[in-house]
Amino acid sequence: xxxxxxxxxxxxxxxxxxxxxxxxxxxxxxxxxxxxxxxxxxxxxxxxxxxxxxxxxxxxxxxxxxxxxxxxxxxxxxxxxxxxxxxxxxxxxxxxxxxxxxxxxxxxxx
Numbered sequence: 001x002x003x004x005x006x007x008x009x010x011x012x013x014x015x016x017x018x019x020x021x022x023x024x025x026x027x028x029x030x031x032x033x034x035x036x037x038x039x040x041x042x043x044x045x046x047x048x049x050x051x052x053x054x055x056x057x058x059x060x061x062x063x064x065x066x067x068x069x070x071x072x073x074x075x076x077x078x079x080x081x082x083x084x085x086x087x088x089x090x091x092x093x094x095x096x097x098x099x100x101x102x103x104x105x106x107x108x109x110x
Contacts, residue, residue: 005079010062015083020057028034046103068094
C-alpha cells in the first residue's frame with residue numbers, strides 16, 4: 001500500500017468527478033428516503049449540502065478510498081490508473097457506507 005498512490009487517485013480530476021457524480025445520486029436517494037429512517041434529518045442536511053455543491057469531491061474521494069479496502073486495493077494494484085480501475089458500483093457502495101458518518105460530522109461542526 002502506498003498512501004501517496006491513494007492520495008494521487010483521490011486528487012485525480014477524473015476520479016473525483018466520478019465520486020462527485022455518484023454523490024449526487026446518493027444525495028437524491030437520501031432526499032427521497034423515508035423521513036423516519038435513522039438519522040434522516042442530518043443525512044438530509046448533508047444531502048442538501050451536496051446538492052448545493054458545497055462539498056469537496058476530492059476530500060470525499062479520500063474518505064471513500066480510506067474507508068473501503070476493496071477500493072484501496074484496486075488503486076494499490078494499478079496506481080497508474082489513478083482509480084480508473086475502480087467500478088462505479090464500488091464507489092457508490094463506499095459513499096453509501098460513509099454518508100451517515102459525514103452527515104454527523106457536519107452536524108457536529110454546525
